[in-house]
Amino acid sequence: MERLGIEVEDKKPKAKEVGLQELPGTHENIVLRFAPNPSGPLHIGHSRAAVPNAEYVKRHNGKLILRIEDTDPKRVYEPAYEMIPEDLEWLGIKPDEVIYQSDRFEIYYDYARQLIEKGAAYMCTCDGATFKELKDNCKPCPCRDNSVEENLELWDKFDTMDAGEAVLRVKTDINHKNPAIRDWVAMRIVDEEHPRLGTKYRLYPMMNFSVAVDDHLLGLTHVLRGKDHLANTEKQKYLYDHMGWDVPEYIHYGRLKMEDIALSTSKAMEGIEEGTYSGWDDPRLGTLRAIARRGIDPRTIYDLITEMGVKMADSAISWKKIYGLNRNFLEPVANRYFFCENPQLIEVEGYDDGSVDIERPLHADHLDRGNRILPFDGKVYLAESDIKDGIFRLMDAVNVNINGEEITYHSTSFEDAREIKARIIQWVPVDDNVNVKIVMDDASTKEGLGEGALRDLEVGDVVQFERVGFARLDEIKDDELVFYYAHK
RNA sequence: GCUCCGGUGGUGUAGUCCGGCCAAUCAUUUCGGCCUUUCGAGCCGAAGACUCGGGUUCGAAUCCCGGCCGGAGCACCA
Numbered sequence: 001m002e003r004l005g006i007e008v009e010d011k012k013p014k015a016k017e018v019g020l021q022e023l024p025g026t027h028e029n030i031v032l033r034f035a036p037n038p039s040g041p042l043h044i045g046h047s048r049a050a051v052p053n054a055e056y057v058k059r060h061n062g063k064l065i066l067r068i069e070d071t072d073p074k075r076v077y078e079p080a081y082e083m084i085p086e087d088l089e090w091l092g093i094k095p096d097e098v099i100y101q102s103d104r105f106e107i108y109y110d111y112a113r114q115l116i117e118k119g120a121a122y123m124c125t126c127d128g129a130t131f132k133e134l135k136d137n138c139k140p141c142p143c144r145d146n147s148v149e150e151n152l153e154l155w156d157k158f159d160t161m162d163a164g165e166a167v168l169r170v171k172t173d174i175n176h177k178n179p180a181i182r183d184w185v186a187m188r189i190v191d192e193e194h195p196r197l198g199t200k201y202r203l204y205p206m207m208n209f210s211v212a213v214d215d216h217l218l219g220l221t222h223v224l225r226g227k228d229h230l231a232n233t234e235k236q237k238y239l240y241d242h243m244g245w246d247v248p249e250y251i252h253y254g255r256l257k258m259e260d261i262a263l264s265t266s267k268a269m270e271g272i273e274e275g276t277y278s279g280w281d282d283p284r285l286g287t288l289r290a291i292a293r294r295g296i297d298p299r300t301i302y303d304l305i306t307e308m309g310v311k312m313a314d315s316a317i318s319w320k321k322i323y324g325l326n327r328n329f330l331e332p333v334a335n336r337y338f339f340c341e342n343p344q345l346i347e348v349e350g351y352d353d354g355s356v357d358i359e360r361p362l363h364a365d366h367l368d369r370g371n372r373i374l375p376f377d378g379k380v381y382l383a384e385s386d387i388k389d390g391i392f393r394l395m396d397a398v399n400v401n402i403n404g405e406e407i408t409y410h411s412t413s414f415e416d417a418r419e420i421k422a423r424i425i426q427w428v429p430v431d432d433n434v435n436v437k438i439v440m441d442d443a444s445t446k447e448g449l450g451e452g453a454l455r456d457l458e459v460g461d462v463v464q465f466e467r468v469g470f471a472r473l474d475e476i477k478d479d480e481l482v483f484y485y486a487h488k
Numbered sequence: 489g490c491u492c493c494g495g496u497g498g499u500g501u502a503g504u505c506c507g508g509c510c511a512a513u514c515a516u517u518u519c520g521g522c523c524u525u526u527c528g529a530g531c532c533g534a535a536g537a538c539u540c541g542g543g544u545u546c547g548a549a550u551c552c553c554g555g556c557c558g559g560a561g562c563a564c565c566a
Binding site for chain 2: 035036037039069071072074075128132136163164166167176177178179180181184185187188189190204206207208211226227228229230231232234252254255257259304307308309311312313314315316317318320321322323324325327331334336360364365393395396414415417418423424425426464466467468469470488
């Protein structure tokens with residue numbers, strides 16, 4: 001009986017526990033965050049960060065914070081404030097709390113001052129090039145020796161200086177073997193209008209500063225981030241040290257490479273503005289909304305990213321894998337229909353059984369869903385590419401012999417078709433059909449006719465056009481149904 | 489160039505910390521077969537990998553050293 005219990009338990013969590021390694025550190029009351037820069041909607045690359053955070057929180061019943069990192073007005077795309085939560089919701093991720101860094105400037109100012117008072121930060125009026133020259137040679141810049149009083153005085157007039165005239169630096173180790181770590185910038189002046197703040201502030205925190213302050217203040221227990229932040233983690237640790245804070249558990253994951261599309265948010269935006277792309281959900285883009293529009297189930301992405309886990313090695317995501325996984329979700333739900341691209345009207349010569357109603361199940365494995373009815377009377381549409389010499393079976397109807405322009409009746413039974421190894425092709429009734437357009441993943445289109453039963457569908461339904469592939473109904477027009485193609 | 493980090497089938501992973509039970513897991517992919525009916529779905533089966541060279545050891549995917557390859561960072565971006 002013990003054996004029985006174990007077996008049952010082993011089977012349940014199997015699929016979900018795959019990939020994601022156990023979280024280091026505490027598992028009690030964990031607090032994690034997903035912290036995107038609002039420069040556009042979420043890209044598939046963002047799921048690399050969002051999914052593991054959400055999954056860990058789910059497994060350990062912790063708290064997930066969505067923190068919008070909008071501390072660079074030049075890199076804020078206003079609609080992204082709305083789009084990011086929508087995209088997360090699509091992925092099935094519900095943050096427990098949403099924080100905007102642009103609401104927290106006074107907090108950053110407060111901690112900046114504290115650092116200065118502790119002698120852990122200084123106002124630097126060197127120009128960038130000069131500082132870099134000194135820093136690269138392990139030499140402190142003259143400002144580093146300013147007294148706390150001098151620094152406070154400069155800090156107080158910081159707001160009246162010109163952009164570039166001064167910055168606030170956090171002291172690290174001027175001899176650190178990695179030059180990038182040496183005395184990094186915490187605050188700078190930005191004269192740019194912020195979508196949420198307007199021109200209220202001129203003193204902007206640098207990412208390393210606001211992130212460290214917030215990670216601490218928000219009680220983060222673990223910080224999951226890409227390995228491109230490895231050096232930043234080290235920088236931020238100096239700040240924790242200065243403040244006497246406990247560092248969270250840091251976990252770094254490798255880069256996610258996407259086969260084919262390497263489109264950055266900025267490139268996508270450019271393409272949209274130029275009209276190359278129809279919008280953020282253009283099927284060629286790697287945004288979550290584009291993927292969703294094509295009928296990719298969010299669980300496909302969620303499960304795949306979970307399987308990849310948080311290891312440091314880079315990984316490349318392949319469409320084949322996505323399609324393969326997605327097919328598992330779509331296959332049982334997608335009902336089957338006939339579609340003929342570039343339909344050609346043909347008449348089966350010698351057919352004289354009159355008009356019959358052909359019934360086919362919506363799904364061969366789920367007969368309870370009922371049948372579609374396709375009236376057949378010897379005149380049908382066939383896909384242009386299916387009209388080739390030979391004997392074919394018009395699925396569920398009759399077998400025909402195609403010889404050039406001539407299409408003649410051969411037989412009716414399926415057994416006859418098998419015997420002569422006739423291929424089966426789909427057809428569309430002359431009397432009951434609907435215009436169909438399928439937008440492919442490269443934005444090209446297939447136009448043709450589909451069977452009349454397609455009129456029962458609603459936007460968002462995913463179907464399988466037999467021998468064509470899975471597609472999601474995107475729009476119902478007066479005289480046409482527009483589908484977006486997913487995959488075979 | 490400097491600093492740091494990686495390298496298991498085509499792709500994504502398990503195993504690496506605590507060497508043997510790994511002639512290496514699972515998924516996807518590809519191929520083959522099956523199917524009273526999708527030449528493109530489904531079902532079944534098969535194929536396919538420890539980056540290389542040394543070393544330690546009775547024994548190494550696992551530990552050590554070196555090479556090769558790949559990636560990231562080196563901003564008043566995040």
